[in-house]
Amino acid sequence: MTDRSETICVIGLWHLGTVLSACWADLGHRVVGVDESRAVVAALAEGRAPLFEPGLDALIRENLTRGRLSFSVDLTIAVAAADFVFIAFDTLVDEVDRLDLAPLEATIQELAPHLKPGATVVVSSQVPVGTCSRWRGEIRRRNTQPGIDLAYSPENLRLGDAIKCYLRPDRIVLGAETETVRERVRLLFAPMKAPVLTMSLASAEMTKHALNSFLATSISFVNEIADVCERTGADILDVVGALKADPRVGPNAFLSPGFGFAGGTLARDIQVLREVARDGGLETPALDGVLKVNDGRPRLVLRRLSERHGSVAGLDIGVLGLTYKAGTSTLRRSVALEIIRTLVEAGATVRAFDPKADLAELDGPKGFEPVGSAYEAARGASALVILTEWPEFKALDFDRLRLLMKMPLILDGKNLLADLHLRERGFEYLGVGR
DSSP states (O other): OOSSOOEEEEEOOSHHHHHHHHHHHHTTOEEEEEOSOHHHHHHHHTTOOSSOOTTHHHHHHHHHHTTSEEEESOHHHHHHTOSEEEEOOOOEEOTTSOEEOHHHHHHHHHHGGGOOTTOEEEEOSOOOTTHHHHHHHHHHHHOOOTTOEEEEOOOOOOTTSHHHHHHSOSOEEEEOSSHHHHHHHHHHHGGGOOOEEEEOHHHHHHHHHHHHHHHHHHHHHHHHHHHHHHHHTOOHHHHHHHHHHSTTTOTTOOOOOSSOOOSSHHHHHHHHHHHHHHHTTOOOHHHHHHHHHHHHGGGHHHHHHHHHHSOOTTOEEEEEOOSSSTTOOOOTTOHHHHHHHHHHHTTOEEEEEOSSOOGGGGOSOOSSEEOSSHHHHHTTOSEEEEOSOOGGGGGSOHHHHHHHOSSOEEEETTOTTGGGOGGGGTOEEEOSOO
């Protein structure tokens, strides 16, 4: 809780905006969440978030009941009353991970004239370096009321753990061009009791690009090492354990081998950096290599199963996990769907189960049959492929699974089941990098 209550408007109500709305309300502020979708706003007004995030629905309902939180489609009224306006769209990307800023650009144009004196716009959506400076100038040209300014504080959420990430961050990055707005936003974030790293707008934008590109580099690195481990008899889990024990790497390093990064976030920032570099006449061979490694990962399942069966044509394959990570319901840019597509195109029949996936996001047939349980996915299958690290998959009745399958082969793309000794229970068990 904060001793000082502000009026906050949060614009854009998918994952980021919904989490921010609930969290700022829970900190004691008066929050209005705004979205152009009447269906989204109506559902939120009943305490239902647009996608699954642990604890989010309960947090929304609690603050609706307390009268701190409301939702609206009327941007003009909400902005006019706000001390702080958060831009919280989950920035869209196209099929080649390029940003679509159109909804954000339109919002900046729309809100600018309605800001009250002293209002601060806080951009939390991911945007290319240089964007916030341009938006700051645009807002100040369209509204000459005193004290209006813009800051950038990039989101640092993780699907499945978003509330904790936002309310108890390790650090807060704050970009602004004047000490006045830095101090104003710093005071707003003070109840989170995290170090605030202040810098220019451009440096804050670059910090987000650099962080996500570093994480993506770690993933491509460990996946390349995992491939070498498979060819040499080494075990990637042993190797990763030793790396994380080195203080120059650290226990939280992003070193989980698998089928590559997805979701659009990491690739989005790499693409931004590559484009900015090209515009400046620079090359990015390291970032180019990260994408090259990652682009080949979805075909690893097809390669591993083809090595075992000769071909996947005509095979029934069960898949466990459709969301791009555990703890969420979204299928946006999920690598699991890409893997399934490669299997179907190669002639396999795929049945897939996910405990939380929002199948409405599929927007049409994807060439596989969604089923209601892991056991249905396994029935008659010549292989069972683990694509998402849902913890409930470790609690399955594996004796039952083995009896249901035509061939008891498990390909574990997350090494989730590595400690269950499945070979001793009659399975042929294949991990990644092992």
